[in-house]
Amino acid sequence: MSQKGILSRRNFVAASTAMVAGVTRSTAAGTTNRSADLESRLARRELKDIFKEDLPTPCMVVDQDIFESNLKKMADHCTKTGIHLRAHVKVHKSTEIARRQLALGAIGLTCATVAECELMAHAGFNGILLTRQPTSKNNIARVVALAKRDATFGTVVDDPQAATWLQEAARAENVKLRTVVDVYAGLTRHGIEAGRPALDLAKQVDSSKNLKLFGIMGYSGRAAHTHVFEERFKKSRSDLSGMLETVASARSAGLPVEIITGGSTGTYNIDSELKGLTELQAGSFVFMDTLYREIGGKENATTFDDFGSALTVLATVISKRHPGLCTIDAGNKALLKPTDEVKGRPDVKIENQGAEYGLLVWKDGDRDYKIGERVEIYPSNLDMSTNVYDRYYVTRGERVVDVWPIMGRSGAAQR
Numbered sequence: 001m002s003q004k005g006i007l008s009r010r011n012f013v014a015a016s017t018a019m020v021a022g023v024t025r026s027t028a029a030g031t032t033n034r035s036a037d038l039e040s041r042l043a044r045r046e047l048k049d050i051f052k053e054d055l056p057t058p059c060m061v062v063d064q065d066i067f068e069s070n071l072k073k074m075a076d077h078c079t080k081t082g083i084h085l086r087a088h089v090k091v092h093k094s095t096e097i098a099r100r101q102l103a104l105g106a107i108g109l110t111c112a113t114v115a116e117c118e119l120m121a122h123a124g125f126n127g128i129l130l131t132r133q134p135t136s137k138n139n140i141a142r143v144v145a146l147a148k149r150d151a152t153f154g155t156v157v158d159d160p161q162a163a164t165w166l167q168e169a170a171r172a173e174n175v176k177l178r179t180v181v182d183v184y185a186g187l188t189r190h191g192i193e194a195g196r197p198a199l200d201l202a203k204q205v206d207s208s209k210n211l212k213l214f215g216i217m218g219y220s221g222r223a224a225h226t227h228v229f230e231e232r233f234k235k236s237r238s239d240l241s242g243m244l245e246t247v248a249s250a251r252s253a254g255l256p257v258e259i260i261t262g263g264s265t266g267t268y269n270i271d272s273e274l275k276g277l278t279e280l281q282a283g284s285f286v287f288m289d290t291l292y293r294e295i296g297g298k299e300n301a302t303t304f305d306d307f308g309s310a311l312t313v314l315a316t317v318i319s320k321r322h323p324g325l326c327t328i329d330a331g332n333k334a335l336l337k338p339t340d341e342v343k344g345r346p347d348v349k350i351e352n353q354g355a356e357y358g359l360l361v362w363k364d365g366d367r368d369y370k371i372g373e374r375v376e377i378y379p380s381n382l383d384m385s386t387n388v389y390d391r392y393y394v395t396r397g398e399r400v401v402d403v404w405p406i407m408g409r410s411g412a413a414q415r
């Protein structure tokens with residue numbers, strides 16, 4: 001294609017993108033090389049005059065204003081109700097985001113994997129809790145190493161055998177490891193049975209020389225996504241009841257239970273009302289996903305809109321050969337799902353058509369997409385989606401104002 005052809009196509013793309021975004025900027029013709037040297041400019045952190053239209057797609061875009069308001073809203077809620085936030089990082093895997101959460105008052109971070117703990121610990125953060133019991137030699141050794149560098153680091157256990165292994169590993173390194181007993185709260189994937197088994201495990205931890213019984217965890221994962229606020233309230237109360245009875249028995253037995261940890265974005269204002277937990281492990285509220293929006297809130301029964309949708313996958317229309325549908329460059333590898341939603345076009349259905357292809361399908365012929373047009377998609381599952389990208393492009397309107405790396409994405413260090 002001639003240089004003139006390239007320029008005219010670029011102008012067309014820029015114009016259609018600007019139209020969609022409601023932007024009337026006319027600078028595209030003078031900035032034809034912006035995308036070409038994007039990487040080197042990002043490396044030099046020269047973000048001036050980088051716009052969404054310059055980004056390679058599919059990519060992840062964070063709306064800074066909505067994101068900041070989500071963080072503040074949760075921080076204010078915690079201050080007002082007295083519950084603490086130990087923010088779950090699995091949803092964002094970003095030290096930039098964790099730093100902002102801690103600055104707003106979070107008492108620490110919860111992590112699903114040892115690798116996430118390492119990432120956060122090496123960034124200098126304290127109060128990290130691993131919420132998935134370590135059982136492999138590899139993970140146990142790394143957990144003990146984390147406790148050695150930071151006495152505020154802790155892990156959960158739901159099995160006497162794991163507690164024994166951790167005690168042996170901690171003794172070998174002469175370390176005292178904060179340990180939280182994970183009690184079943186309605187989610188069969190983890191948690192020792194409430195009552196006698198949980199109490200016995202708490203006693204075992206307490207009497208282990210190199211373990212420090214720190215508290216009790218109960219994560220009611222089924223309650224988190226229960227639709228209708230009142231139903232969610234009932235489900236939370238019943239799922240947490242056994243765990244809270246165990247806390248009472250442990251305290252009567254003279255065991256130290258400093259923290260009672262659990263909770264989620266879906267139950268954040270239920271957990272603070274129930275007064276059982278001392279801290280919330282909520283994570284998704286920073287970005288919100290489409291599935292969470294459907295559960296309904298306390299104020300708005302149809303949409304859980306306490307927190308705004310701050311994260312989108314930006315994609316480009318790459319083919320438009322049939323009426324009422326077009327192809328975008330986000331498919332299986334971008335974890336596109338039929339439950340995702342197109343920003344500003346709730347009428348559009350999303351289909352997956354292969355590794356690098358997605359389909360948008362709609363009925364309104366007056367609202368056709370054009371090739372080159374940019375589309376923003378709200379993901380249905382944040383953890384999975386962020387796991388396939390290397391960075392967040394942080395934006396204000398059309399402007400890219402920051403770029404945050406997502407945790408190391410290759411090799412054993414990921415796990």
Ligand SMILES: Cc1ncc(COP(=O)(O)O)c(C=O)c1O
Nearest residue numbers: 131219263264265281282283284
């Ligand atoms: C152990 C644990 N705590 C808390 C959460 C809550 O996270 P969210 O607020 O994203 O629902 C999760 C989510 O899977 C979890 O696994």
